[in-house]
Amino acid sequence: MTYERGLALCLVLEIALFASIGWNFFTAGNAGEIVRASAEIGLLALALTPVIVTGGIDLSVGSLLGLCAVVLGVTWRDAGWPIAVAASAAIVAGVVGGALNALLVARLGIPPLIVTLGTYSLFRGVAEGVTAGVRNYSDFPESFLFLGQGRIGVVPSQLVVLVAAAIAFWLLVHRMAAGRMLRAIGFSPDGARYAGLPVGRRLGGVYLLSGLCAGVASLLYVARLGQAKADAGTGFELMAITAVILGGTSIFGGRGSVGGTLLGLATLAVLQNGLRLADLPAELAGVVTAALLLAALGANRVLQGRTHELH
Amino acid sequence: MNFIKLGGARGAPPRPPARCAGVWSERSDDPLARLHVLEARSNPAPLAALTLTLALVLALALVLGAVACRGGAEHGKTIAMMPKNKGNPYFASCRTGAEEAAKELKARLLWDGPTETDPAKQNEVVEAWITRGVDVIAVSVENKEAISTVLRKARARGIKVITWDADTEPDARDYFVNQATPRGIAETLAGHAARLLGGKGEFAVITASLTAANQNEWLRQLRLVLAERYPDMKLVDVRPSDDDRKRAFEETQTLLKVHPEVRVVMAICSPAVPGAAEAVKQSGRTDVHVTGLGLPNDARPYLKDGVLDSAVLWNTRDLGYLTVHAAHALATGALKPGVSSLPAGRLGAVKVEGDQVILGTPFTFTKDNVDEFHF
Numbered sequence: 001m002t003y004e005r006g007l008a009l010c011l012v013l014e015i016a017l018f019a020s021i022g023w024n025f026f027t028a029g030n031a032g033e034i035v036r037a038s039a040e041i042g043l044l045a046l047a048l049t050p051v052i053v054t055g056g057i058d059l060s061v062g063s064l065l066g067l068c069a070v071v072l073g074v075t076w077r078d079a080g081w082p083i084a085v086a087a088s089a090a091i092v093a094g095v096v097g098g099a100l101n102a103l104l105v106a107r108l109g110i111p112p113l114i115v116t117l118g119t120y121s122l123f124r125g126v127a128e129g130v131t132a133g134v135r136n137y138s139d140f141p142e143s144f145l146f147l148g149q150g151r152i153g154v155v156p157s158q159l160v161v162l163v164a165a166a167i168a169f170w171l172l173v174h175r176m177a178a179g180r181m182l183r184a185i186g187f188s189p190d191g192a193r194y195a196g197l198p199v200g201r202r203l204g205g206v207y208l209l210s211g212l213c214a215g216v217a218s219l220l221y222v223a224r225l226g227q228a229k230a231d232a233g234t235g236f237e238l239m240a241i242t243a244v245i246l247g248g249t250s251i252f253g254g255r256g257s258v259g260g261t262l263l264g265l266a267t268l269a270v271l272q273n274g275l276r277l278a279d280l281p282a283e284l285a286g287v288v289t290a291a292l293l294l295a296a297l298g299a300n301r302v303l304q305g306r307t308h309e310l311h
Numbered sequence: 312m313n314f315i316k317l318g319g320a321r322g323a324p325p326r327p328p329a330r331c332a333g334v335w336s337e338r339s340d341d342p343l344a345r346l347h348v349l350e351a352r353s354n355p356a357p358l359a360a361l362t363l364t365l366a367l368v369l370a371l372a373l374v375l376g377a378v379a380c381r382g383g384a385e386h387g388k389t390i391a392m393m394p395k396n397k398g399n400p401y402f403a404s405c406r407t408g409a410e411e412a413a414k415e416l417k418a419r420l421l422w423d424g425p426t427e428t429d430p431a432k433q434n435e436v437v438e439a440w441i442t443r444g445v446d447v448i449a450v451s452v453e454n455k456e457a458i459s460t461v462l463r464k465a466r467a468r469g470i471k472v473i474t475w476d477a478d479t480e481p482d483a484r485d486y487f488v489n490q491a492t493p494r495g496i497a498e499t500l501a502g503h504a505a506r507l508l509g510g511k512g513e514f515a516v517i518t519a520s521l522t523a524a525n526q527n528e529w530l531r532q533l534r535l536v537l538a539e540r541y542p543d544m545k546l547v548d549v550r551p552s553d554d555d556r557k558r559a560f561e562e563t564q565t566l567l568k569v570h571p572e573v574r575v576v577m578a579i580c581s582p583a584v585p586g587a588a589e590a591v592k593q594s595g596r597t598d599v600h601v602t603g604l605g606l607p608n609d610a611r612p613y614l615k616d617g618v619l620d621s622a623v624l625w626n627t628r629d630l631g632y633l634t635v636h637a638a639h640a641l642a643t644g645a646l647k648p649g650v651s652s653l654p655a656g657r658l659g660a661v662k663v664e665g666d667q668v669i670l671g672t673p674f675t676f677t678k679d680n681v682d683e684f685h686f
Contacts, residue, residue: 022443023442023443023444024442024443024444027442029442030442033438033439033442036438037435037438136454136456138456138457139456149460221431224431224434225430225431225434225457225460226456226457226459226460227454227456227457229430229454231430232430232431234427234430235427272435273439276423276436276439276440276443277439277442277443279419279421279443281423282423282426282436283426
């Protein structure tokens with residue numbers, strides 16, 4: 001049994017449990033709600049998977065989401081740009097934020113934890129500065145809100161974005177040479193460099209992608225809530241990292257899978273939703289998440305021990 | 312795209328330069344070979360055991376939780392109530408009243424809300440309640456614009472919606488349980504000042520900022536009440552504190568020097584109450600009293616000192632209690648447009664004005680009752 005299969009079993013068990021104790025849990029409508037509630041964190045988690053595979057981390061994604069949301073609000077309402085142009089501006093803002101991380105990590109060689117801890121404060125700070133912390137952009141046009149609140153048939157519109165992103169990241173991590181390079185970098189950056197791999201370019205690339213995803217996630221977030229404010233996406237980075245780690249990606253780098261991240265995300269999202277529908281206190285989610293994470297880290301540890309034994 | 316086959320490099324692994332030899336020998340193999348081994352790894356038995364434990368831990372925790380929380384008899388209406396923040400003692404106090412009312416009415420009370428500062432959390436909780444199917448949703452609104460959408464959705468699905476403590480847009484809810492009207496606050500504050508002054512003399516106000524909307528409305532009402540009932544009392548100064556305790560302290564010190572005849576300082580935002588009380592205490596003036604609009608925890612030490620005469624707010628327990636009564640009445644159809652009064656258990660008949668249920672006169676914390684409140 002692989003780690004992913006173990007996690008999948010865990011998810012099935014979780015769903016069966018909530019289907020028996022929750023109210024209206026096992027319905028198509030609720031499945032849609034779970035997707036809606038987790039789409040933004042899902043995008044961030046997908047983007048964080050290759051980042052963590054390289055042995056890096058990006059703590060700034062939640063703050064960058066907030067900044068992009070503010071850029072959307074400012075360009076649309078204050079500058080009067082059409083909504084499509086404003087949305088593009090928000091995505092560009094995400095790419096620029098990601099490029100800043102990429103520059104500092106890949107070019108200057110500063111540890112990603114320090115870089116993104118800095119930009120975590122920087123992005124949120126700029127967002128709050130621009131809006132004085134209180135300005136709230138709302139009344140977005142219906143066509144834009146559809147992205148976050150609409151349905152295509154029975155499928156929530158976010159799902160389309162999430163699936164597209166999942167396929168793209170799966171191709172990157174599991175089907176391209178670039179994905180293998182990311183793993184090599186995660187195992188040993190020096191080794192990868194001596195093997196002639198373009199370490200700087202690949203590292204820069206994953207932080208850039210992470211910024212791009214934060215930009216796209218900001219659109220889903222604003223469209224879902226119908227408002228853009230500087231506090232958008234507070235704490236999302238930790239939720240996303242939790243999903244990635246629970247999905248079996250090693251925080252030390254070198255090992256990880258996109259499928260695992262999606263399973264980790266689903267486990268967390270179903271847990272949050274199921275607890276509410278079973279009238280259980282949502283605080284329990286924290287406790288159960290902690291138990292799951294510790295068990296996952298234990299499994300990770302065993303795996304690493306096994307690889308050493310193989311040599 | 313650069314499609315280098317890394318696996319192919321295994322035949323001729325790049326040799327590290329000599330200075331890295333230490334690192335290399337620790338790692339025992341070159342990284343690309345390790346990569347290969349990992350991808351072809353077999354299925355270790357301990358992993359299976361761990362994933363099974365993982366699943367069992369989850370199941371056990373949930374079942375235990377379900378048993379612990381699901382106890383209790385069958386209930387009538389299901390009322391889902393949400394504070395702005397579950398961790399805030401103010402709302403914990405509201406909850407005790409809400410639970411008291413739910414018990415009386417044999418209703419099932421769901422109490423859930425954000426525990427952190429994620430602004431999307433309130434929406435997610437309401438979404439879950441819509442899916443779950445509750446009779447009434449009662450929300451203390453953190454963020455008007457964001458929550459209106461989802462509250463309108465709840466109403467469209469036939470769920471009754473109440474706001475309490477803080478309101479949303481009027482078309483997104485059926486009723487708002489209003490804890491205090493500006494008029495009620497002004498009357499109570501003026502009453503305390505009049506009692507302390509004996510109906511005659513000078514007093515001053517420490518406000519939040521000179522542009523704060525709530526405070527200015529209270530001041531306007533206060534001036535009206537003075538004109539109607541207490542013509543001999545004179546409001547000689549209004550000073551801003553910017554919602555800051557230290558600033559309130561400094562402004563009160565200045566105030567006492569500039570207006571030595573002032574006998575009552577009225578602090579009308581919560582950080583200003585301890586600030587003003589501290590200034591009066593340090594001045595050693597026992598002939599000056601402080602009253603105002605504040606929280607019991609801030610006020611407690613100064614109430615016990617005797618510097619602070621009283622702190623006005625609303626009774627948070629009664630607010631929770633009334634909200635559940637209003638929600639229940641809305642679900643049973645007793646509370647509907649045109650109703651002007653609502654029987655609310657131990658609170659008696661409560662006034663309903665249009666689409667607002669009014670809690671009534673504000674509550675005064677004094678040194679005798681302040682220990683019953685912790686927020």
